[in-house]
Amino acid sequence: MNADTRLYTDRTASTVTTRDGVQLYYKDWGPKDGPVVTFSHGWPLNSDSWEAQMLFLAGQGFRVVAHDRRGHGRSSQPWDGNDMDHYADDLAAVIEALDLRDATLVGFSTGGGEVARYIGRHGTARVKKAVLVSAVPPLMLRTDDNPGGLPLEVFDGLRKGSIDNRSQLYLDIASGPFFGYNRPGATANAGLIQSFWVQGIQGGHKNTFDSIAAFSATDFREDLAKFDVPTLVVHGDDDQIVPIDLAGKASAALVSGAELIVYAGGPHGITDTHKDRLNQDLLAFLRK
Template identity: 75%
Template structure:
């Protein structure tokens, strides 16, 4: 396996497919790099070098007790790009991974970045506060934490069987394979790591990070996203990022990398080529 070790001793797994201009992929919670496989295959088959890592505590990376927060996630990504000496990358982040990309640019700048893409992404802030009245109540995230502690395996079946892919909508046709793949990736993650990450993706405020974006940015979001509602996410981010294009998938759920993969593959390839 391809791995490297961070400065604080965490072993990070990554995959590196294809040759050409670099595209990086940061995954969502509680998944791993495999969640991007359709997009990575498509772009690698069309002349790009595609790099994706398993976030610390997720997938095939090691499971540190501490450091399960956005600053460490962003620093791990920075160390991966340094390790591979990546230049002029197009960086895509899905959901929590969108927060990782935002915090990376906020902390490390865009010296290695040419473009960015936030896909169904959590920025600028998920949780409801006085300054963010459109966010979700803290009780929502407390409920996820309680479910994870009570029966993590069942929670990781319930989420993809329902709101993540929109399978709870009338007329939806759930795919057992998609649900099982989501469950498997979730269960590969560490118990403590995936628990801590709920706070990281829901309570981290990326407002100042987004204001530091100085590269062309693509925002893609479904307007029936029940996990990360579009108004407090992509539409709010579009008001903060100086040079962006917002693409709304009508009726689409959160998990568009699977449910709308052909459209997303085409959109990401076109953006990377532009």
């Protein structure tokens, strides 16, 4: 079998190489015989953004796996393939290379789109449950058949910010709407702001730029219709990045039998601001 058509994993370096030659860095924590939970991160972050949930669940006996999306973190920075189909196929590459089965797929923000597209493209043969946290599905962009979406100008603004000074863009997002630090009375946490900035700036410029279209303009409605496993949707009702009515509530309505948990006052970055509650909600869902 030719090297460009096979999937393989280098456990010494904790990488999986995809069929198109992209190296994906991954973490594999907890007991190897524990129930499997995978984590797909948001834009422009990497798998470090899941550390609170991974450390907690690994301590509860779960095998937790998370990779850095192509072009992000410690993974390769390919010029092409920075789109949701490739993201989903990369998740499949990790799952297949590690031979993960009966996995619960957890996706945050853009990672929620990755999970949805994975199920849409690869089915649920290896999937036991799914969790969407502050996730972008069904469709963020305003279109003729999605009139409640956000206008194109919002995402063009992100693209302009990326070109003008993406370092400042990431700092502004983290210092303001991502964690809700722009709300009256909010106390900003410098550590979380710096962590967001560091993760973002580690990503490739072209990759994170292209990803804006991937998370904003990809239509996941057909993918959500293919969900046939228990699904949990968690969303803050003060999410200024991915509004709950456009995303969390709409996804829960499209997935048959989905459970929706709303965090009152929760911002977009609830994996950090509400990590203790989220950890407990994930544990309860996993144990059902």
